[in-house]
Amino acid sequence: MMLGFWISLVLTVILDNLSPYFYKLFIDIIPTEKWTILFKILMLYVGSRLLSEILENVMRSLGDLALFPASRDARSGVVKKIHKLDFAFHTSKSTGSLISLIKRGDGAFFDFFHSVNINISRTLIGFIIMLIFLFRVRWEFAALSFVSFGLILLSSRKLIRNNMKARKSFNESEDEISEIIVDNLINFETVKLFAKEKWEQKRLLNSFETWIKKLWDYSMSFRIINLVVAGIGNLGLALVLLLGIKYLSTKTITMGDYILIISFITTFYYQFFELIYVLRDVAKQTVDMEKYFGILDEKEKVKDPKNAIILDKIKGEISFKEVNFNYPKNKNKAVKNINLIIKPGQSVAFVGHSGVGKTTLVKLLMRFYDPNSGEILLDGINIKKLKKSNLRSFMGVVPQEPVMFNKSIKYNIAYGIDDVNEESIKAAAKLANLDEFICSLSKKYETNVGERGVKLSGGQKQRLAIARMILKNPEIIIFDEATSQLDSESEKLIQDAFWKAAENKTTIIIAHRLSTIIKAEKIVVMEKGEIKEVGSHRKLLADENSLYSKFWKLQSDR
Numbered sequence: 001m002m003l004g005f006w007i008s009l010v011l012t013v014i015l016d017n018l019s020p021y022f023y024k025l026f027i028d029i030i031p032t033e034k035w036t037i038l039f040k041i042l043m044l045y046v047g048s049r050l051l052s053e054i055l056e057n058v059m060r061s062l063g064d065l066a067l068f069p070a071s072r073d074a075r076s077g078v079v080k081k082i083h084k085l086d087f088a089f090h091t092s093k094s095t096g097s098l099i100s101l102i103k104r105g106d107g108a109f110f111d112f113f114h115s116v117n118i119n120i121s122r123t124l125i126g127f128i129i130m131l132i133f134l135f136r137v138r139w140e141f142a143a144l145s146f147v148s149f150g151l152i153l154l155s156s157r158k159l160i161r162n163n164m165k166a167r168k169s170f171n172e173s174e175d176e177i178s179e180i181i182v183d184n185l186i187n188f189e190t191v192k193l194f195a196k197e198k199w200e201q202k203r204l205l206n207s208f209e210t211w212i213k214k215l216w217d218y219s220m221s222f223r224i225i226n227l228v229v230a231g232i233g234n235l236g237l238a239l240v241l242l243l244g245i246k247y248l249s250t251k252t253i254t255m256g257d258y259i260l261i262i263s264f265i266t267t268f269y270y271q272f273f274e275l276i277y278v279l280r281d282v283a284k285q286t287v288d289m290e291k292y293f294g295i296l297d298e299k300e301k302v303k304d305p306k307n308a309i310i311l312d313k314i315k316g317e318i319s320f321k322e323v324n325f326n327y328p329k330n331k332n333k334a335v336k337n338i339n340l341i342i343k344p345g346q347s348v349a350f351v352g353h354s355g356v357g358k359t360t361l362v363k364l365l366m367r368f369y370d371p372n373s374g375e376i377l378l379d380g381i382n383i384k385k386l387k388k389s390n391l392r393s394f395m396g397v398v399p400q401e402p403v404m405f406n407k408s409i410k411y412n413i414a415y416g417i418d419d420v421n422e423e424s425i426k427a428a429a430k431l432a433n434l435d436e437f438i439c440s441l442s443k444k445y446e447t448n449v450g451e452r453g454v455k456l457s458g459g460q461k462q463r464l465a466i467a468r469m470i471l472k473n474p475e476i477i478i479f480d481e482a483t484s485q486l487d488s489e490s491e492k493l494i495q496d497a498f499w500k501a502a503e504n505k506t507t508i509i510i511a512h513r514l515s516t517i518i519k520a521e522k523i524v525v526m527e528k529g530e531i532k533e534v535g536s537h538r539k540l541l542a543d544e545n546s547l548y549s550k551f552w553k554l555q556s557d558r
């Protein structure tokens, strides 16, 4: 296919570049009045134009056959890589700039193919053909053209490099703008709550100031290239034409030759300017693609092991051994010296002030991050030895702030499960105490939940996340209770739903309301990243000076 592409490309360029030669033939034959020969040449000329047009389209179609799947592979490859990357990557990147660089990179990928394969090859082949013809007239013409061509290429090298630098700097500014816009789209509610529309617009305008400056620098670096190219190019053109007139006056060349030179040189210079534009574009595309494909080089921090153990079934025993962890770029340890065993089927609750590291323990257990030291075991196997997807398949997490896909309730409950029927979705929703609410909606299970689930209340989102977890039917369930205060009615609905799902399963519950966890077999009290107390509700309350007793008193006084 690519061979066909190249053959048709070369042929169409050759045919295209024969025009000046035909002009020469016309001019040289007309005075001889051999009309039949002229007619034949004319037909040949028209035929070659037509054939060139056909070949051009064949060439482009063949190119597209290679380009379209390549573009698909590049884009899906980048998404695949993004899926592979860790939590840490996602927390450090902004969605806005990521979208901006992906869009730019994808566009550049398309253009790069055309610029490099079609435009540059076209000009180079055209140049060679011209040199051959000029050389046949007189070598001086070929030499002169060659020198000016070389001079232009040499002088534009550094200029194009500067231009690339300017482009890079402009791209950063462009990403920043995109970051602000997407941040505003995501935080629309906060902006409105604080009536900060004007302030946000000003923030955007401020960023546009640098944007304009950088765009100006970028455009100026173009202008300089244009001036230099035009200067050297036109000088070369003038010299060739002058030399032509000199030879014409001494009758060293024919009128037809002169026309051939003029039309070759003028069409070629036109093409050559195009080439410089194309080179500029290629420079831009290279810069744009660099970051895009740079995503593919991002290093995964939490890797799947080489010879991963694949578990089919688990008992559900979890143990933390001397686990220490701090988030990247955060010196403070989020959790310290964690030692804990959770037996199969046991329910364990974590309590403690905000920020003590409760959610962090779940993230470590899910292998969103790896501990700095110590190990976490599942059924006695270090979780680092398992495939991440295998490990996660055993866990069902109801996150602290559940986020939904901008699709129907049904889609969100059934997320990630292939073959699922309506009844089981409904049954899960019933268990999660959500069915009644869903049935009150006019479109029922087909109701769209909005972006990130904005059309649902906080409690409804949590119950939907519970339904989703129930349907997945994992061996280990983890419930990170929302910090937001729900009314006691919805709180009861959620707790009810959760404990129903928790039956006979290893259960981890992170609770803010202690009433939630009286049922838990083991309560773990944390402070500043460390485990301070472990015991049942009763045992912990028995000690009046325990942290747990303090929490309990505080909450029951309310």
Ligand SMILES: Nc1ncnc2c1ncn2[C@@H]1O[C@H](COP(=O)(O)OP(=O)(O)OP(=O)(O)O)[C@@H](O)[C@H]1O
Residues within 6 Å of the ligand: 091, 327, 328, 330, 334, 352, 353, 354, 355, 356, 357, 358, 359, 360, 361, 400, 483
């Ligand atoms: N991605 C992150 N990067 C850096 N630091 C983080 C990150 N996520 C959490 N932290 C920090 O780690 C500490 C523990 O956070 P964690 O989310 O585990 O608290 P928590 O006990 O779940 O609190 P809450 O009850 O408010 O949910 C906090 O000090 C927090 O600021």
Ligand SMILES: [Mg+2]
Residues within 6 Å of the ligand: 358, 359, 360, 400, 480
């Ligand atoms: Mg938390």
